[in-house]
Amino acid sequence: MAITIQLPTALRTFTDGLSEVSVEAATIDEALRQLTKNYADLKRHLFDDSDKLRSFVNVYLNDEDIRSQNGVGTALKQGDTVMLIPAIAGGR
Amino acid sequence: MQNTTILDAVGNTPLLPIKTGGGASVFVKAEFLNPSGSVKDRAARAMILDGVRSGKLAGGKAILDATSGNTGIAYAMFGASMGIPVVLCLPANANKERKRILKAYGAEIVPTNPLESSDGALLKARELAAANPEKYFYPDQYNNDENWRAHYNGTALEIWEQTEHKITHFVAGMGTSGTFIGTSRRLKELNPNIKTVPMQPASPLHGLEGMRYQETVIPAGFYDKSLFDGQIDVTTEDSKRMTIELAKTQGLFVGISSGANVLAATRLAAMLPEDNVVVTILCDSGFRYLSDEMWD
Numbered sequence: 001m002a003i004t005i006q007l008p009t010a011l012r013t014f015t016d017g018l019s020e021v022s023v024e025a026a027t028i029d030e031a032l033r034q035l036t037k038n039y040a041d042l043k044r045h046l047f048d049d050s051d052k053l054r055s056f057v058n059v060y061l062n063d064e065d066i067r068s069q070n071g072v073g074t075a076l077k078q079g080d081t082v083m084l085i086p087a088i089a090g091g092r
Numbered sequence: 093m094q095n096t097t098i099l100d101a102v103g104n105t106p107l108l109p110i111k112t113g114g115g116a117s118v119f120v121k122a123e124f125l126n127p128s129g130s131v132k133d134r135a136a137r138a139m140i141l142d143g144v145r146s147g148k149l150a151g152g153k154a155i156l157d158a159t160s161g162n163t164g165i166a167y168a169m170f171g172a173s174m175g176i177p178v179v180l181c182l183p184a185n186a187n188k189e190r191k192r193i194l195k196a197y198g199a200e201i202v203p204t205n206p207l208e209s210s211d212g213a214l215l216k217a218r219e220l221a222a223a224n225p226e227k228y229f230y231p232d233q234y235n236n237d238e239n240w241r242a243h244y245n246g247t248a249l250e251i252w253e254q255t256e257h258k259i260t261h262f263v264a265g266m267g268t269s270g271t272f273i274g275t276s277r278r279l280k281e282l283n284p285n286i287k288t289v290p291m292q293p294a295s296p297l298h299g300l301e302g303m304r305y306q307e308t309v310i311p312a313g314f315y316d317k318s319l320f321d322g323q324i325d326v327t328t329e330d331s332k333r334m335t336i337e338l339a340k341t342q343g344l345f346v347g348i349s350s351g352a353n354v355l356a357a358t359r360l361a362a363m364l365p366e367d368n369v370v371v372t373i374l375c376d377s378g379f380r381y382l383s384d385e386m387w388d
Contacts, residue, residue, distance in 0.1 A: 006207055007207070008206070008207045008208070008209060008297070009207065009208050009209060009211060009212075009308065010209065010296035010297050010305060010308045010309075011296065011297055013296070013308065019207070044295070045295045045296070045297045046297070048329065054297075054299075054328070054329070055299070055328075055329070055385070055386075056298065056299025056328050057297065058185065083206075083207065084297075085185050085206045085207065086185075086209070086297045086298060086299065
């Protein structure tokens with residue numbers, strides 16, 4: 001099913017400036033794999049050397065943290081929006 | 093009776109030695125011991141006092157600025173102490189501790205788009221300030237020279253005296269870059285041989301709260317690359333390991349950006365002769381990160 005992934009400004013240099021990318025996926029894991037297949041330079045920023053999602057990458061499904069759901073195994077349905085949010089980077 | 097306020101408790105923080113595996117000595121400036129718990133007390137205090145002195149902060153105006161948390165907490169603490177309202181544009185992904193502390197001090201939070209991070213907060217603050225000039229005093233920490241000057245006139249001189257003029261290298265990460273720019277500029281004036289090296293997150297997507305990957309953000313007006321003697325990149329994972337080690341082996345319960353700074357400083361020190369002296373900053377307290385799973 002088609003879902004939308006929203007990207008933080010920090011990662012848009014790896015998606016040709018796009019703030020949103022559509023992918024076909026049934027779970028969060030599939031969606032992120034598809035995203036990093038389409039934009040290979042993104043991969044090392046999202047996944048660590050053992051191919052696990054980096055611990056500080058927060059993934060929200062329709063505004064809810066996937067940690068309070070089924071993690072990267074959380075199922076997706078048509079039209080879902082997935083948001084990738086880093087820990088805050090700011091002027092402190 | 094002394095007429096001391098919380099504003100007087102800022103600065104003059106201890107400089108502490110870190111145990112390392114060899115190479116140059118490493119010292120840390122314990123900025124987390126400032127009254128609000130972070131290095132940002134220095135810049136926030138300087139910007140507020142400048143606002144009062146210049147008359148821009150008067151007539152019941154509220155302090156308004158963009159922050160990822162620590163500057164906001166400093167403004168909120170001083171504001172509460174001085175009876176000045178504080179309004180902060182804060183990315184909605186700022187951690188729970190920061191939001192709760194801000195509420196405790198009575199500050200108003202304007203949440204901004206988490207996808208746009210610090211830039212989203214900055215643009216929102218600019219917009220609010222431009223639309224309501226009669227309502228807000230907008231210090232604009234990214235473009236206020238009082239920010240870096242607080243370190244030029246404070247942090248740098250303290251380090252110079254505390255190392256008995258023996259400092260050879262200064263290492264620090266950058267958010268607004270005020271700490272790095274102000275401290276580096278003064279140290280180089282005091283001794284042009286001192287090398288000042290910025291620490292930067294290894295990826296634009298990182299978990300070093302408060303630090304900015306400078307290539308992908310709106311730069312501060314006073315950002316000055318001419319002060320850079322190289323650059324040290326660190327990953328969030330390695331920084332968290334160092335943060336935990338600092339608590340367990342050195343008794344320093346500090347935040348992740350402090351761990352990143354110490355990691356960069358020790359890596360640099362390992363390549364230097366023993367008589368060199370490397371100084372870095374412990375930006376904020378570990379209490380500000382208690383909700384992070386890293387401690388479990």
